[in-house]
Amino acid sequence: MTDKEFTIKNYFDFFNEGKLMGNKCTKCGTIHVPPKKLCNKCYGTELEWFEFGGKGTLQSYSLIGVGARYFANQGYSIKKPYCFGVVKLEEGPHISGHIVGPDDFEQHPDNFKVGLPVKIKFLTIETEGKEPKIDLGFEPA
Ligand SMILES: [Zn+2]
Incomplete structure (x- = not known):
């Protein structure tokens, strides 16, 4: 390849x-x-x-209100927490990433469950004065 x-x-x-x-x-x-x-x-x-095919299941997660500056710079805060989770990929290995969803999906803890099927969503992170960066995320499949 x-x-x-x-x-x-x-x-x-x-x-x-x-x-x-x-x-x-x-x-x-x-x-x-x-x-x-x-x-x-x-x-x-x-x-x-x-x-990797890009599919997996959510194995554990945290909704984080006071998190890394990296996330604060993306507009997350105690009032708008983000979800960070561990995903078991279909092929076996585990990997961590930002779990996102449509609209304000992340602000509703009931949306998240262990075993939730997810798929990769590459996220474009804009930081002022820097080239946009692509980061690994997952969304509900
Ligand atoms: Zn070997």
Whole structure:
């Protein structure tokens, strides 16, 4: 698929193409996200890029009112909390991300449940004076 190095920079660069990419050990089949240089399970170095389908289920979550400046800069506050959660991807690995939804979905805690089916939604984060950044998010599937 690609001979790009397994770096965090390349992992984030794939977000710009709308892809969540990890890597897979060709020896034991273990899938990593973000990609690793060495297999977590067998310590093998024979790895190949792996594209995730983008579906998963919410495993845990927090609604955060007083959070990181990164989120405060996006307009979140104690009156407008954001949801940050852990998603189990269909392919197995877990990954954390911003959970979003239509309208004010995030402001209604009843919308969130463990096991909620979600899919990737890449988020464009605008910061004044900076290039827009693409971040990993999920929305209800
Ligand atoms: Zn392995």
